[in-house]
Structure formats: structure tokens, C-alpha cells
Amino acid sequence: LLDARPGLAKQLHVSHGASREELDRGLAEAEVLLAGRFEAEAIERRAPRLRWVQSIFAGVEKIVSSVPPTVAITNAGGVHAGKAGEYAIGGILMLNNVIPTMIAQQRQRAWNPVYTSSLKGKGVAILGTGHLGSAVARHCGHFGMVVTGISRLGRAEPGFDRVVRVDELAGVLPGCAFVVVTLPNTPGTRMLLGPTEFGLLPPGAGLVSIGRGQVINEAAMVDALASGRLGGAMLDVLEKEPLPRSSPLWGLPNVVITPHCGVDDPESDLSLALEVFVDNLVRYTDGRPLRNLVDRDAGY
Amino acid sequence: LLDARPGLAKQLHVSHGASREELDRGLAEAEVLLAGRFEAEAIERRAPRLRWVQSIFAGVEKIVSSVPPTVAITNAGGVHAGKAGEYAIGGILMLNNVIPTMIAQQRQRAWNPVYTSSLKGKGVAILGTGHLGSAVARHCGHFGMVVTGISRLGRAEPGFDRVVRVDELAGVLPGCAFVVVTLPNTPGTRMLLGPTEFGLLPPGAGLVSIGRGQVINEAAMVDALASGRLGGAMLDVLEKEPLPRSSPLWGLPNVVITPHCGVDDPESDLSLALEVFVDNLVRYTDGRPLRNLVDRDAGY
Numbered sequence: 001l002l003d004a005r006p007g008l009a010k011q012l013h014v015s016h017g018a019s020r021e022e023l024d025r026g027l028a029e030a031e032v033l034l035a036g037r038f039e040a041e042a043i044e045r046r047a048p049r050l051r052w053v054q055s056i057f058a059g060v061e062k063i064v065s066s067v068p069p070t071v072a073i074t075n076a077g078g079v080h081a082g083k084a085g086e087y088a089i090g091g092i093l094m095l096n097n098v099i100p101t102m103i104a105q106q107r108q109r110a111w112n113p114v115y116t117s118s119l120k121g122k123g124v125a126i127l128g129t130g131h132l133g134s135a136v137a138r139h140c141g142h143f144g145m146v147v148t149g150i151s152r153l154g155r156a157e158p159g160f161d162r163v164v165r166v167d168e169l170a171g172v173l174p175g176c177a178f179v180v181v182t183l184p185n186t187p188g189t190r191m192l193l194g195p196t197e198f199g200l201l202p203p204g205a206g207l208v209s210i211g212r213g214q215v216i217n218e219a220a221m222v223d224a225l226a227s228g229r230l231g232g233a234m235l236d237v238l239e240k241e242p243l244p245r246s247s248p249l250w251g252l253p254n255v256v257i258t259p260h261c262g263v264d265d266p267e268s269d270l271s272l273a274l275e276v277f278v279d280n281l282v283r284y285t286d287g288r289p290l291r292n293l294v295d296r297d298a299g300y
Numbered sequence: 301l302l303d304a305r306p307g308l309a310k311q312l313h314v315s316h317g318a319s320r321e322e323l324d325r326g327l328a329e330a331e332v333l334l335a336g337r338f339e340a341e342a343i344e345r346r347a348p349r350l351r352w353v354q355s356i357f358a359g360v361e362k363i364v365s366s367v368p369p370t371v372a373i374t375n376a377g378g379v380h381a382g383k384a385g386e387y388a389i390g391g392i393l394m395l396n397n398v399i400p401t402m403i404a405q406q407r408q409r410a411w412n413p414v415y416t417s418s419l420k421g422k423g424v425a426i427l428g429t430g431h432l433g434s435a436v437a438r439h440c441g442h443f444g445m446v447v448t449g450i451s452r453l454g455r456a457e458p459g460f461d462r463v464v465r466v467d468e469l470a471g472v473l474p475g476c477a478f479v480v481v482t483l484p485n486t487p488g489t490r491m492l493l494g495p496t497e498f499g500l501l502p503p504g505a506g507l508v509s510i511g512r513g514q515v516i517n518e519a520a521m522v523d524a525l526a527s528g529r530l531g532g533a534m535l536d537v538l539e540k541e542p543l544p545r546s547s548p549l550w551g552l553p554n555v556v557i558t559p560h561c562g563v564d565d566p567e568s569d570l571s572l573a574l575e576v577f578v579d580n581l582v583r584y585t586d587g588r589p590l591r592n593l594v595d596r597d598a599g600y
Contacts, residue, residue: 090393113561
């Protein structure tokens with residue numbers, strides 16, 4: 001990857017490690033940190049020369065408050081878009097074909113056909129119009145769905161029939177047979193979907209959750225799923241992970257839970273994240289703006 | 301619908317009924333029969349003036365041997381393409397994301413992430429390049445899969461990267477992570493997939509079956525699924541329907557069974573079938589060739 005900029009490798013001093021000790025040895029001198037999960041506590045003291053942290057993850061909520069504002073944080077946003085799009089449209093297709101009901105019947109060895117109509121013309125609300133949301137929108141459009149994006153600013157984006165602001169959500173939900181949550185966990189997104197929102201959806205609507213579980217009021221979701229107000233859900237992320245064994249979600253027949261693995265692709269995630277890093281490294285040495293720079297106020 | 305040809309309605313004598321007696325009363329004089337399921341036994345004697353049967357179904361294997369060769373049979377092929385395409389790609393996405401495994405883990409309340417790679421670049425063999433197969437091919441292409449069609453004649457069709465003849469199937473299977481069966485039940489398609497074919501697929505391949513169950517050697521499929529040679533299957537059609545309660549397929553954790561309802565769309569099936577009929581009625585009164593004419597030798 002470093003072939004992109006001949007000579008760049010020679011300018012670098014690289015240290016690496018998997019333990020706190022090894023990390024701190026490198027951090028003492030480091031200007032740049034490329035990291036996955038790491039203890040960011042007191043990073044200002046441990047890494048006095050640090051100017052930029054590149055995360056290999058898309059979500060950076062666990063480090064954003066520990067890293068001082070003078071240090072740039074970039075994330076690996078976009079890396080998961082391919083798999084996330086497949087997961088979400090797969091979930092919509094599965095819920096539209098009432099597969100959870102089919103599987104429950106199968107356990108009873110019961111041959112009870114249930115006929116459902118095509119996705120064509122059905123409405124979908126996609127919360128978040130970033131990398132993940134845009135990938136989902138493109139697939140929904142392929143199947144002829146009517147695609148509404150919901151974002152902070154309500155700015156039009158390719159692949160969406162329209163994009164509205166978060167405060168316009170209530171007006172959108174009654175026309176949506178499906179809701180897909182792709183939002184990160186930020187002060188502005190927490191508990192965005194609760195009893196009111198589930199009540200506005202047409203009865204039997206389907207929910208797909210990627211992004212972060214904190215965007216959904218989980219207790220309200222359980223109620224809506226148990227009552228049938230929500231027809232079904234496919235959940236890759238939850239308020240608390242791992243989902244506690246006591247959670248009623250495990251036992252709901254119209255719910256499919258995947259343990260935070262649906263949007264990851266082991267064959268491409270790391271190499272795509274490293275591509276973002278190397279591109280940013282070239283920008284950094286050139287003094288040009290970094291890609292995927294995290295907005296501290298927005299939290300992503 | 302008859303507005304398409306003003307005056308046509310006046311030329312018709314229409315009789316209809318749901319019982320054998322009502323049917324036979326109309327058949328005594330009828331030149332044209334529009335029917336769903338009906339007893340075709342001795343139809344030559346019961347309907348001496350019959351010249352054309354329009355089925356509202358795509359599969360006509362139950363009537364083709366009873367209707368004399370001088371009577372044209374047309375089917376409703378194409379009506380199911382929209383829903384069939386969604387069902388099949390939904391099945392592929394579900395199997396690719398190991399959802400049956402996820403659901404089995406969910407019953408144990410176990411949080412065990414399983415990471416899988418994207419569909420992009422994976423091979424799919426689609427048996428049948430007609431209405432159903434073409435709809436499936438279009439969706440597979442959308443997700444960047446490498447799409448091989450298998451047909452009697454091996455003629456190139458839009459949406460397929462290549463089409464090969466049935467006798468070339470063995471050469472195709474080793475490169476296919478997924479197989480979709482969309483073929484009708486004819487003497488040429490029965491038991492096309494058996495132990496040899498399952499053995500040629502890469503280990504863990506996924507199978508989606510729409511069309512007709514007789515195309516698959518069901519005992520061999522059970523063995524392949526139980527051993528893990530086949531990674532999973534989504535089955536809408538089976539050798540014997542309803543699937544007997546004693547079938548081991550019901551209990552296999554990597555199998556999802558839908559009771560012959562996956563490709564039907566209650567909101568559009570009948571109206572689309574009637575559109576085919578009326579179009580054909582205009583052609584019939586004009587003396588032009590009928591659409592969706594069943595080839596007696598091919599059996600579909």
C-alpha cells in the first residue's frame with residue numbers, strides 16, 4: 001500500500017504492540033496512532049506528542065471523549081458499507097417473506113403457507129444517510145422500494161428518493177413498511193426510536209438495526225414486537241452487548257439476533273481500513289485535510 | 301382489461317363455475333378454458349369443441365398429459381418472476397449470513413459472532429433461464445455475483461454472465477457457492493441434482509429451490525445437508541407436498557422450509573395472469589400466435 005508514495009516508508013518510525021506496556025512504549029514518542037480497540041484513558045499524558053488517531057473501526061464513541069480535542073480522530077467509515085448493505089436488504093427480504101414465522105412453523109412440522117406481497121412500492125425509512133445508509137438505500141431502490149433517508153441536516157443524497165431531517169421523522173413513519181437504523185451512538189441519536197415512533201409505523205412493520213443499539217429504546221421495542229405492533233426485527237446491535245441472557249428479545253419468535261457480526265467482512269475489513277489509513281498518511285505528510293475526520297460535536 | 305379491444309366482450313359467451321358439474325356444463329360448448337386447478341381427466345370427451353386452455357399457473361405438469369395435442373395450452377409463466385426473484389436472492393443473502401445458524405444459537409441465548417464475507421465475486425449457478433431464473437440472475441448480478449445459467453439449449457440470456465447446457469453442469473458446480481433451482485418438473489429435469497452434483501459443489505455451498513421439488517434428489521439433499529457438505533438450503537418446493545411430517549428435512553438446523561408460498565404474490569398474481577389471458581384472447585380472435593404457449597415435448 002505504501003507504494004502509493006515512494007519514500008514515505010523511510011520517513012516513518014513504526015512501533016507496534018498488543019499489550020498496554022508495548023502500546024505505551026510506542027506512544028511516548030508517537031505522533032500518529034493506528035488502533036483498533038485500545039485503552040484511551042489518560043492518553044494525553046501517555047502520548048504527549050500525539051496529533052492524530054486513525055481507528056480501524058467505524059464507531060469511535062469509546063475513544064472520542066478520552067482523546068484531547070487537539071488530536072484529530074479519523075475512523076474507518078465506509079469499510080463496512082458492502083456487507084452492511086447486504087445484511088440490511090437481506091433482513092428486509094427475510095422479514096417481508098415472514099421467514100421467522102416460517103421457521104417457527106417448521107419446528108412444529110406444520111405446512112401452513114403464508115402469502116406476502118413483493119417489496120416493490122413499499123416504503124422504507126433509513127435512519128442515517130452516511131456510508132451504511134447509502135448502501136442500504138441503493139439496494140432498496142433496486143427492489144423498487146420508496147426510500148426515505150433521515151439525517152441531521154436533511155440534505156439530499158444519491159440513492160434516496162428524499163431525505164428529511166430527524167425532526168420530521170414522525171411524518172415519514174406512517175408510510176414505511178420497514179425501518180433501517182444505521183446511526184452511530186451520539187448524544188443526538190440516543191433513543192431516537194421509542195414507543196411514539198413504533199406507534200406511528202403501520203401495524204406489522206419490520207425493523208432492521210445495524211449501526212448502534214443505543215438509537216433504539218429497547219424496552220419499547222420489546223413491547224412493540226411482543227404485541228405484534230412491530231411485525232419483526234433483525235438486530236445486529238443492541239443496547240448492551242453481549243445481550244444479557246435474561247433479555248426477552250432472545251425468545252421472541254419474530255426476532256432474529258445476530259451478535260454484532262452482520263456488517264463485518266473478515267476478508268476485506270482490515271485491508272479496506274488500512275487503505276483509508278495509508279491514504280490519510282499521505283495526506284498527513286502533505287499537510288492536506290484528512291479523510292473520515294470525526295466531528296467532535298456530532299460524535300461521528 | 302377487455303377495454304383493450306372494444307367489442308371483444310360482446311363476441312364472448314362466458315360460463316364459469318367451481319364444481320365439476322358447472323365446469324362440464326360450460327365445457328360442452330366451450331372453445332376456450334381459463335382455469336386454475338381443475339380435473340382434466342377425459343377432457344376430450346367432456347369438451348369436444350375445446351381449442352385452447354389458459355392456465356393461471358406457471359406449472360402445467362398436472363394437465364399436460366390429459367389435454368389432447370390438438371388443444372393449445374398456455375401458462376401464466378412470468379407472473380411469479382417478481383416475487384420469485386426476491387425470494388431467491390433473499391435466500392442467498394440469508395444463507396450467506398448463516399442466519400439459520402444464528403437462529404439456532406439464539407434459541408440457546410448464545411452470543412457467538414460468526415463473520416462471513418460479502419456476496420461480491422461469489423459464483424451462483426441458476427438452473428433455468430426462463431422468467432424465474434432471469435429474475436434471480438438480475439438480482440445476483442446487482443450484488444456482484446458471477447452468474448451462470450443452466451438451460452436445455454445453453455442459449456445466452458440477458459442478466460447471465462454465461463449460459464451453459466445441462467450436460468455441462470458438472471463443469472460449472474465447483475465454482476459456485478450457491479445453486480438456485482428454478483426448473484419445472486419435466487422428464488428432462490427430474491433428479492437433475494443428486495449425490496454427484498452435491499459432491500462437485502464447494503463444501504458449505506448454499507441451495508435455494510423454487511420451481512419444482514422433483515428436480516432434486518431429496519434423499520441425497522438430506523444427506524448432503526446433514527453432513528454439512530451443503531452448508532444450508534432454503535426450500536419452497538419439495539418432492540412431495542405437503543412435506544410429510546416424518547421427513548428429516550423439518551429438523552435440520554441449516555434448512556429453512558417455506559410451504560410453496562415464497563414465489564406467490566397475492567396482490568398481483570391473479571391480475572397478472574388475467575393480463576396474459578386477455579392479451580392471448582385478443583391474439584386468439586385475431587388468429588395470431590398465443591403467448592406462453594406450452595411446448596408439449598419440453599413439458600413447459
